[in-house]
Amino acid sequence: MHANRPLIHAMTAAIAALASSLAFAHPRLESSTPADKAEVPAPQKIELRFSETLVTQFSGANLVMTGMPGMANHAPMKMAVKVSGSDDPKTMVITPTQPLPPGSYRVDWRAVSSDTHPVNGNVTFTVK
Template sequence: MHARRPLIRSMLAATLALASSVAFAHPKLVSSTPADKAEVIAPQKIELQFSENLLTQFSGANLVMTGMPGMADHAPMKVAAKVSGSDDPKAMVITPVRALAPGSYRVDWRAVSSDTHPITGNIAFTVK
């Protein structure tokens, strides 16, 4: 009977280690459309794909115009956009209210998954 204790302890330790690594996992940005640093024709929507399902009520994004052709001192300006989930629970969709003018843009995102720890980041792209 005592010979099984080390085996049981090992199995318990492995189970706890696996459970803690899953519990502390954070969502990571896997891809975006447009891609980070891409030069594109004005997109109708921006899609962010994450490694985990998002809690949409706690996740979000801001679309910011960071530069405009011919205006060297263009201050960052928030752009009106709707942020929503999609049929894919790992995706976030940012839909500008109006067509994006030529210039440079940044999407500042906040992603929260089941571990409830917010992770932030950004992508940038240029509209031709």
């Protein structure tokens, strides 16, 4: 019986470490459509896929046009979008209210999962 104690203690410690790392996990951006730094035709929607289920009422995004062809000093311009969840609770959908003209764009996102800690980041792409 005593020979199994070290094994039981090791297994208990491993399970506790795994459980605590899961409890404090933050959502990570796993992919985006369009992909980061991609050059694409004007997308009708932008999808961000995260590693965790999002709390949609605390998550969100802004779309900013950061450059326009032929305008060297184009000031960043916030674009009107609708942000929603999707059938996949780990995906955020950003839908521009009007077609995006050619130029460079940045999606500034904020993701909150069940741990309630916000994580921020951005994705850039260019519309041809």
